[in-house]
Amino acid sequence: MPYKDIHNHPIPPARNPYVSSGSAMSVVDQNYTFPIVHTKFINELLEDIKRSLKLRRPIKLFFVGDYGYGKTTILNLIAQEFRNQNGICIPIKFQEIVTPVAASSQPDRHFESLLGAILRKMYNFLVREGVLTKQDAVLFEEIEYIDLFDGFFKMLERTQKHNILIAFDEVEALFSTLKIDISYFMSFLHSLSEKFSTRPSWGLCVSIIQEYYSPVYQEAQQLQEARFNFKILKPLLMSEVKEYIETKNSSVTLRVTDKVYPFEDEVIDFVAVVSGGIPRYVETICQLLWAEAEQSNELVSIETARRIFSNSYRVYASASFSELRRTYDFSADAEAFLNILFFSGGKRKSIQDLLVLLKNPSPVSYFHNLADNQVEYRLKKASEELRNNSEVRRLIEIFGQKPYRYTLSDEVFKTIFSNRENI
Numbered sequence: 001m002p003y004k005d006i007h008n009h010p011i012p013p014a015r016n017p018y019v020s021s022g023s024a025m026s027v028v029d030q031n032y033t034f035p036i037v038h039t040k041f042i043n044e045l046l047e048d049i050k051r052s053l054k055l056r057r058p059i060k061l062f063f064v065g066d067y068g069y070g071k072t073t074i075l076n077l078i079a080q081e082f083r084n085q086n087g088i089c090i091p092i093k094f095q096e097i098v099t100p101v102a103a104s105s106q107p108d109r110h111f112e113s114l115l116g117a118i119l120r121k122m123y124n125f126l127v128r129e130g131v132l133t134k135q136d137a138v139l140f141e142e143i144e145y146i147d148l149f150d151g152f153f154k155m156l157e158r159t160q161k162h163n164i165l166i167a168f169d170e171v172e173a174l175f176s177t178l179k180i181d182i183s184y185f186m187s188f189l190h191s192l193s194e195k196f197s198t199r200p201s202w203g204l205c206v207s208i209i210q211e212y213y214s215p216v217y218q219e220a221q222q223l224q225e226a227r228f229n230f231k232i233l234k235p236l237l238m239s240e241v242k243e244y245i246e247t248k249n250s251s252v253t254l255r256v257t258d259k260v261y262p263f264e265d266e267v268i269d270f271v272a273v274v275s276g277g278i279p280r281y282v283e284t285i286c287q288l289l290w291a292e293a294e295q296s297n298e299l300v301s302i303e304t305a306r307r308i309f310s311n312s313y314r315v316y317a318s319a320s321f322s323e324l325r326r327t328y329d330f331s332a333d334a335e336a337f338l339n340i341l342f343f344s345g346g347k348r349k350s351i352q353d354l355l356v357l358l359k360n361p362s363p364v365s366y367f368h369n370l371a372d373n374q375v376e377y378r379l380k381k382a383s384e385e386l387r388n389n390s391e392v393r394r395l396i397e398i399f400g401q402k403p404y405r406y407t408l409s410d411e412v413f414k415t416i417f418s419n420r421e422n423i
Contacts, residue, residue: 018287059203065233068280071207087163186219235277307345337382
């Protein structure tokens with residue numbers, strides 16, 4: 001059975017290997033209750049980190065990718081490598097800093113307030129880790145801006161740690177929430193990196209979303225010895241999505257050589273398309289599929305996958321189809337037809353199949369309290385309209401000739417899922 005481990009013991013729902021919010025969490029929070037999949041990119045990156053630590057080469061990395069691409073997860077893994085070498089990682093998550101900075105200072109003083117907040121957060125973290133004491137606060141409490149980096153350097157030296165990583169996560173919050181010029185922040189990184197040049201076992205890692213990559217990169221090009229190595233995170237390939245899912249499932253079933261997983265191959269393709277290969281989206285979709293299918297101990301078919309997906313995203317589907325009706329000027333009948341196809345979850349549905357579905361309480365209010373012949377008339381009218389509308393043919397797949405059978409294309413599911421996740 002797909003939901004039993006290698007010892008043939010049932011797998012309880014609590015051991016679902018996926019998490020709906022993805023793998024990201026606060027940097028250096030290593031209390032993982034789920035496995036992290038080491039993709040080829042991650043494996044190669046960590047091997048390079050290990051070599052750099054061994055050879056004492058500078059580590060100055062900039063990770064670029066939109067939300068869900070795994071930036072924070074990668075920072076966590078790099079932090080773990082520093083810990084493995086008896087080092088330490090000092091995390092700075094800017095989403096946690098920008099609100100108090102914005103509230104405590106005027107816009108023209110945001111940058112100075114930010115530097116103070118960074119120092120205070122680093123110091124508090126090092127005290128909690130037991131590598132500094134409260135008496136060490138004298139190192140920077142009276143520091144003027146011109147002496148900022150000297151004080152910061154002395155504070156890190158006092159930790160007596162050979163390997164130190166500074167992880168700046170969610171840098172985009174500085175530019176979207178605070179009135180901070182990108183050039184100011186990059187100058188700060190430049191000065192910090194210059195100080196680190198004398199201690200190559202100290203590393204800097206930064207993450208930012210794709211939107212700010214171009215201006216940040218342009219500023220970084222002005223740097224010399226402080227130049228960063230930019231790593232652009234890309235979506236997983238179809239084959240990598242399959243490996244990702246196999247690895248997640250085998251971590252629970254313990255089937256390392258015989259990687260049994262509860263999704264049919266066609267479902268893997270569906271997950272790859274709908275998620276766009278973005279790790280967090282893969283996690284979210286598979287969490288839904290595993291959670292429901294586990295209860296019945298059966299393989300997830302493509303019809304089951306679409307039904308589970310449809311049940312979770314029906315509200316967003318309705319909004320999406322309403323927007324399509326306004327954009328392409330097709331009728332309310334066509335909108336209702338697309339809705340009922342989405343809610344059906346089936347791979348191919350004829351008009352008669354949809355009529356059977358509507359015998360139950362209709363998921364589309366447009367069909368409420370209508371007689372069967374009225375519903376059939378509207379469905380046939382809508383199907384004809386959509387077949388003849390070349391602009392919306394990308395939404396549906398049509399099989400056979402009279403009676404036609406219909407299903408929605410994966411593009412529809414992908415669009416609705418993306419809209420939901422971006423809210």
